[in-house]
Amino acid sequence: MIHQYQLNGYNIVIDVYSGSVHVVDPLAYDVIALYPAMTPEQIADTLAPRHGVSRGDVLACVGEVRALQENGQLYTEDTFAGKAGQLKGGGTIVKALCLHVAHSCNLSCAYCFAGQGKYQGDRALMSFEVGKQALDFLIANSGTRTNLEVDFFGGEPLLNWDVVKQLVAYGRSREAACGKHFRFTLTTNGVLVDDEVIDFCNREMHNVVLSLDGRREVHDRFRVDHAGRGSYDTVVPKFQRFAAARGDRGYYIRGTFTHHNPDFLNDILHMAELGFTQLSMEPVVCAQEDPCALTERDLPVLFEQYEKLAIEMLRREREGRPITFYHYMIDLAHGPCIYKRLSGCGSGTEYLAVTPWGELFPCHQFVGEPAYSMGNVWDGVTNTALREQFRCCNVYSHPECADCWAKLYCSGGCAANAFHATGSITGVYEYGCRLFRKRMECAIMMQAAKSDPGGELQSQTPGDSGEQP
Numbered sequence: 001m002i003h004q005y006q007l008n009g010y011n012i013v014i015d016v017y018s019g020s021v022h023v024v025d026p027l028a029y030d031v032i033a034l035y036p037a038m039t040p041e042q043i044a045d046t047l048a049p050r051h052g053v054s055r056g057d058v059l060a061c062v063g064e065v066r067a068l069q070e071n072g073q074l075y076t077e078d079t080f081a082g083k084a085g086q087l088k089g090g091g092t093i094v095k096a097l098c099l100h101v102a103h104s105c106n107l108s109c110a111y112c113f114a115g116q117g118k119y120q121g122d123r124a125l126m127s128f129e130v131g132k133q134a135l136d137f138l139i140a141n142s143g144t145r146t147n148l149e150v151d152f153f154g155g156e157p158l159l160n161w162d163v164v165k166q167l168v169a170y171g172r173s174r175e176a177a178c179g180k181h182f183r184f185t186l187t188t189n190g191v192l193v194d195d196e197v198i199d200f201c202n203r204e205m206h207n208v209v210l211s212l213d214g215r216r217e218v219h220d221r222f223r224v225d226h227a228g229r230g231s232y233d234t235v236v237p238k239f240q241r242f243a244a245a246r247g248d249r250g251y252y253i254r255g256t257f258t259h260h261n262p263d264f265l266n267d268i269l270h271m272a273e274l275g276f277t278q279l280s281m282e283p284v285v286c287a288q289e290d291p292c293a294l295t296e297r298d299l300p301v302l303f304e305q306y307e308k309l310a311i312e313m314l315r316r317e318r319e320g321r322p323i324t325f326y327h328y329m330i331d332l333a334h335g336p337c338i339y340k341r342l343s344g345c346g347s348g349t350e351y352l353a354v355t356p357w358g359e360l361f362p363c364h365q366f367v368g369e370p371a372y373s374m375g376n377v378w379d380g381v382t383n384t385a386l387r388e389q390f391r392c393c394n395v396y397s398h399p400e401c402a403d404c405w406a407k408l409y410c411s412g413g414c415a416a417n418a419f420h421a422t423g424s425i426t427g428v429y430e431y432g433c434r435l436f437r438k439r440m441e442c443a444i445m446m447q448a449a450k451s452d453p454g455g456e457l458q459s460q461t462p463g464d465s466g467e468q469p
Contacts, residue, residue, distance in 0.1 A: 003405030007445045020073040023448045027051050031061045094141040096149035098353040098364045101126040102159040106191050109222045111284050111292045124356040125160045131167040134354045137377040151185040158192035168204050190235030198242050207250035210239045214267020258284040258292040262301040265309050272323050280326035303438050310442035328443040344411035348390025365416030400428040406437045
């Protein structure tokens with residue numbers, strides 16, 4: 001299977017199963033499109049007049065395409081289908097936990113999938129005892145893995161800050177004796193960030209995720225406190241201090257765009273102007289009847305925004321003021337491994353979420369769904385049938401993915417998004433798939449452009465996306 005597209009002046013051909021990416025001239029681009037279905041002579045007859053070249057030139061190009069095929073770089077066969085169900089094996093190793101230390105929040109965001117932090121349940125804070133047991137459960141079930149991931153999540157985890165600090169200290173106290181290393185992450189809306197939080201996180205947190213939706217009017221439309229007051233002016237100065245103090249440590253400014261701001265590039269550029277360089281903007285996922293929901297009319301605008309973002313990032317990098325966009329981080333040469341490409345994030349198997357009272361769920365987006373309760377941190381995973389369902393959840397368990405060129409980049413997509421869109425973890429959230437494919441086209445084009453330092457950037461004005469639907 002191959003995928004061909006043109007973007008920013010580049011003719012790009014992706015061979016899906018080998019992972020090869022080719023940047024070709026217009027003649028080769030057309031030859032590759034015709035090669036499987038036509039003879040060399042037919043291709044020459046078709047393309048020679050179209051490109052104003054001789055038949056010999058076309059036949060020489062056909063020969064080059066044939067050589068790539070023989071070298072396993074074009075039109076390669078799928079050798080992964082029979083292995084997909086075996087890669088997750090029958091093991092029970094857990095490598096990461098999302099600790100819901102607070103089912104409560106000091107903001108009331110209308111689009112919040114977690115029901116303003118309560119997950120459609122009661123407000124609650126995790127006790128140190130429950131969190132300690134969760135870390136013990138992770139250590140006991142991590143097998144030979146050394147690096148263990150723990151994300152402090154909510155709601156708003158800073159509402160339970162003392163327990164966060166106690167759990168970090170407890171985890172550190174177990175590392176040497178157990179031969180483990182904890183990589184802690186904190187996700188926060190920023191309202192309660194202060195110098196102590198910044199200093200502690202810069203010592204102990206492998207990464208921090210800071211929630212900001214972009215421009216003041218966009219952020220304050222939804223990210224409001226319980227009195228309806230926007231939080232932009234409160235959190236931006238704190239996030240600026242936080243990011244500046246991080247140095248070379250990881251952080252992300254993470255936003256959500258909705259139907260009300262499909263021109264999200266303006267929000268990304270606004271955040272860059274504020275001094276933030278590590279950025280992520282996620283499409284909202286909600287019921288179609290929700291006013292926030294992205295619509296079919298939004299898609300052309302969103303596609304344009306992704307393309308303009310990629311071109312703007314290339315320009316900034318050449319000017320020595322780069323920014324990173326989470327969804328454009330792609331390593332064509334070294335990863336991810338085929339296990340990750342087929343199996344995805346590991347939700348429900350390697351990765352679990354823990355509620356304030358110690359209940360286990362496949363990931364944070366399943367919390368509050370009774371049918372997806374998997375057990376608890378004392379007894380472990382008791383719903384083994386559900387674990388097996390997630391173990392079988394890979395890119396080949398989605399019939400809709402069979403002909404998708406991007407399937408080995410998305411690994412079958414997000415099980416939670418599929419569930420919320422279709423009612424099944426093996427369903428497909430098609431809208432999200434279309435956005436993902438566009439992001440991958442942009443990310444791969446950027447890699448092509450970086451290998452072509454003399455290439456020209458097409459002239460597009462960032463943020464000029466036409467009228468907002």
